[in-house]
Amino acid sequence: DAGVIQSPRHEVTEMGQEVTLRCKPISGHNSLFWYRQTMMRGLELLIYFNNNVPIDDSGMPEDRFSAKMPNASFSTLKIQPSEPRDSAVYFCASQEGELFFGEGSRLTVL
Amino acid sequence: AQSVTQLDSQVPVFEEAPVELRCNYSSSVSVYLFWYVQYPNQGLQLLLKYLSGSTLVKGINGFEAEFNKSQTSFHLRKPSVHISDTAEYFCAVSRFDSWGKLQFGAGTQVVVTP
Numbered sequence: 001d002a003g004v005i006q007s008p009r010h011e012v013t014e015m016g017q018e019v020t021l022r023c024k025p026i027s028g029h030n031s032l033f034w035y036r037q038t039m040m041r042g043l044e045l046l047i048y049f050n051n052n053v054p055i056d057d058s059g060m061p062e063d064r065f066s067a068k069m070p071n072a073s074f075s076t077l078k079i080q081p082s083e084p085r086d087s088a089v090y091f092c093a094s095q096e097g098e099l100f101f102g103e104g105s106r107l108t109v110l
Numbered sequence: 111a112q113s114v115t116q117l118d119s120q121v122p123v124f125e126e127a128p129v130e131l132r133c134n135y136s137s138s139v140s141v142y143l144f145w146y147v148q149y150p151n152q153g154l155q156l157l158l159k160y161l162s163g164s165t166l167v168k169g170i171n172g173f174e175a176e177f178n179k180s181q182t183s184f185h186l187r188k189p190s191v192h193i194s195d196t197a198e199y200f201c202a203v204s205r206f207d208s209w210g211k212l213q214f215g216a217g218t219q220v221v222v223t224p
Contacts, residue, residue: 035212043217045211091154098156
């Protein structure tokens with residue numbers, strides 16, 4: 001299996017632009033998680049889905065952030081409009097027992 | 111709510127020497143405990159986990175950890191490190207009923223030198 005696949009790996013954008021991060025979980029995994037990693041706050045859970053349904057989005061920082069999982073093999077995390085403080089590495093992880101992390105999407109908002 | 115404290119932000123160690131990374135947690139409910147490793151520009155990989163049973167847990171790459179309930183600790187050890195163990199290590203906890211909702215510590219950077 002290819003593991004959890006995230007795209008893009010790197011994104012540089014300007015403040016105010018829309019950003020969409022994508023994730024393909026491991027086939028057969030029923031739960032999907034979005035985490036964010038920053039120097040200041042470390043690793044924090046943003047949102048997670050179970051069987052494509054959002055279960056807990058209490059970690060989503062504000063209304064500029066939204067996440068969807070239209071089917072079992074795809075999820076998106078969208079930031080609109082983006083701000084410099086959103087600069088971080090965003091990880092997607094899928095779960096069967098343990099969590100399997102993707103390699104992350106490094107976002108830089110100028 | 112749970113919290114995790116990793117007591118060392120950076121640990122320098124010589125190759126073939128032992129290393130211990132310290133982790134303390136607090137929680138009002140029973141938890142699962144994890145150690146993850148992150149190599150540069152990569153995602154996190156599970157080293158080991160404690161769910162129940164024996165308090166000494168063995169993981170991949172020669173790592174082991176011991177769960178101490180009375181001291182609320184879950185320290186990670188390796189008897190002899192390699193250069194390739196240079197990475198950041200994260201301790202994490204989760205509630206029994208939500209494995210994937212991990213609360214991470216701040217991380218410990220291990221730098222192995224020859």
